[in-house]
Amino acid sequence: MIAYAIMVISVCFFLLPMLWIVYCSFRTQESIFTAKIFPPLEGFTLDNYRRILSVTDFPRYFLNSLRISSLVTLISLVVSVLGAYGLSRYDIKGKDAIIVGIFSTQMFPQVLMLIPLFLVVFSLNLMDTTTGVALTQLILVLPFCMWMLKGYFDTVPKDLDQSAEVDGANLFQRLVHIILPVASPGIAVVAFYSFVVSWSDYLIVSVVSQSQRTATVTLTISRLTASLLVRWGQVCAVATLTIVPTLILFAFVQRRLVEGLTAGALKE
Amino acid sequence: MNRKNAYLLIIPALAIMCAFTVYPLAEGIRLSFTNASMLRPTYRYIGLGNFKQMINDRVFWLALRHSVVLTVIVVLLQLVLGLILAWAMKQEVPGMAAFRSVIMASWVIPVAATVTIFKFMAQPDVGFINIILRSIGLDRLVRYWFGDPSTAFACIILLHLWRNVPFYGITFLAAMQTIPESLYESAEIDGASPLQSFWHITLPGISHMIMVMVTIHVLWTFNNFDFVYLATGGGPVDSTQVLPVYVYKQSWDRYAAGYGASIGTVMLLLLAVYFVIYLLIQKKGEYER
Known part of the structure; x- marks a missing residue:
């Protein structure tokens, strides 16, 4: 009851x-x-949708968001799979320090890093580019993805890839044939998490994006309610189109999400 | 296995983190000892000048108090409500499986969308909340909930809860499911009440997960910028002003990069103290085990 x-x-x-x-x-x-x-x-x-899809620039921002989030997901997948495998399988000097270091980045105030970050992106000539936004957004997802995947990889018995190495399998083969199949729920979660965090990011985009070239849906929606006479129907349509992609992805990984999110914290 | 390979594996991650996290952070701390401004190209070191200015800055102290209060209230409420939700989701009643699979939806949608949803619902004329209030005769309560200094702060708390409580519930549930059922059965035979078994079996069983969730959410909530900035911008009359938003406003709206950075550095120091205490407790826990 x-x-x-x-x-x-x-x-x-x-x-x-x-x-x-x-x-x-x-x-x-x-x-x-x-x-x-x-x-x-x-x-x-259906007028609200008709208007925002044909009269406004919303479709363009939607595509910007898609492009940026896909790039973040791709890079984050490659980098965190490699990194987490390294941390999980090798005895590297200072390994504990690196793991604590990765975790401790979660306490860094992003607002404190924002101006220097702006200057870094500027000096790399990546201002207002998809790459610039994606590279900076990576710092939002990498620590969590590495931590999560390391927890996942730790649950795969070491004997599996050690014996494969004895059989002459190189690093790439071991990753693809032994680790990834077992850790695929974890991989799915990393991809989902990267995409959603990038899609949702407001702070970094608001600084690195300077024009319509890289403006995202999150940026758009936050500006809509600022005007005095708000067309609420259209605002709701924009909000719906903003949340629907994340909800669709969520529906796909929902079952694995919990398993993946808690892998790092449950193993101890 | 070859150790050189291992370094190659983690170098991409470390390089990105160094260029876009460690270096900006170090630069931010360095800026906090300068009078840097976005309005002029040169700046000089002014020692602890910014920190002295902070002592007399009324809004800084207000924001600090709000940040601490917000973090404590939000994390405590999330913990308690998360535990209740997890307990409910563990009951095998019809419909619960479906409920479990959709409940985390609020966690996956962008914060900017969440804020927009609630801003719409809080509108005095067309907002859902006020429509309901009017229909049950509570007309005097009708207001723009984010625009009233007496309710705006509570609304910010509510936004945090709306987003995170299902996440707490689901992770606690996952932890609860690793506790062997036999423990509960033998407790029942010994005559333990459900509350007793919750207190003596469930809580200790998920204590590690609770630690992780609380720690990470203290950091995330204290550093959270989006909710307050997008919902109220710190207003009305600073009633929801928190440190991250204040830092942002100093740096980008008032161009006082140095002063903004110094407040950011204070935030970092506070969280660092908290984080070190957490690590010590965790170490001690491992030692005792």
Whole structure:
């Protein structure tokens, strides 16, 4: 009984707000302003979507976001798989220090690093480029991905790749044929996490992006509610299109997500 | 295995982290001892000048207090509510599996979207919250919830809870599922109440996960910029001003890069003290085991 009560309350609190904006994205401005929850049928429309997809620059920002987040995911996958394998399988000098160091980056205030970061990107001539945004966003995801994957790789018995090495398999072959199949849930989670964090990032994009060339959906949506007369129907449509990609990916990895997220913390 | 290979493997990660994390951080700390400004090309070292200025900066102290209070309240509430949610999700009742699979949705959507959703819901005229309040006759409560100094801070707390409590619940649940069922069975035979077994079996069983979640969320919440900046910008009248937002405003709106950096350095110091204490506790825990 209590469990059911908690379930119902949670659904209302955590899911209703999302459903509400999706619902309102199909309503006209007039319908929203009647302040009724269930308006008459003529209050529903597809106009909000038609407008933001054809009149505004939203499709362009959406593609920017897709491009940046895909690049972050790709680099993050390669770098963190290699790094986590190195940390999991080899006795490197200062290994513990590196692991604590990676974890401790989580306490660095991003706002403190922002101006120097801006200058680094500037001096690399990467201002307002997809690469520039992606490279800087990597610092948001790499520590967590490496930590998570290392936890995952640690659960794969060392004998497996040691015997493969004796058989003459090189590093690449060991990674592809032995580690990756076993750790594929972890890999999926790393990809998901990288994509979503990059998609959601506001702080770094707001500094590195200077124009429409690299502006993302997150940047767009945060500027929408600033004006006085807000077209709420369109805002809701933009918000819906912003959250839908992350929700679709979430649906795909949902089952593995928990397993992957907790791999690092559960093994001890 | 060959040790040289190992270094090659971690060098890409270390290089990126050095160029885009360690170096900017060191530069940020260096800037905090200067009078750097975005308005002029040159600057000089002024020793502890910025930190002296901070002592008399009323807004800094306000932001510091808000940051600490926000972090403590948010993490505590998330912990308690997360435990309750995890307990509920562990009950095998019809519909629970579906519930478990969708509940983390609020955690995966962008914070900017979350803020937009709640800003819309908090609107005085068309907001869902106020529509409901009016319909049950509480018209006097109707307001723009983020625009009222007496409610804005609570709204920020609510945003954090909305995003993170399901994440806590799901991770705690995963930890609970590693506790052998036989422990509960024998406790039941010994006559332990459900509350007793929760206290003596479940909590110790997931203590490590609790430690990790609390530690990481203290760091994340204290450093969080997006929620406050996007929802209220620190206002109204500084009622939600927190350190990350204040640093950003000093650096980018008032062009006081040096002073902004010095406040950032204070944030780092506070978190470093917290982090070292965590590491010591963790070391001690391992030693005792």
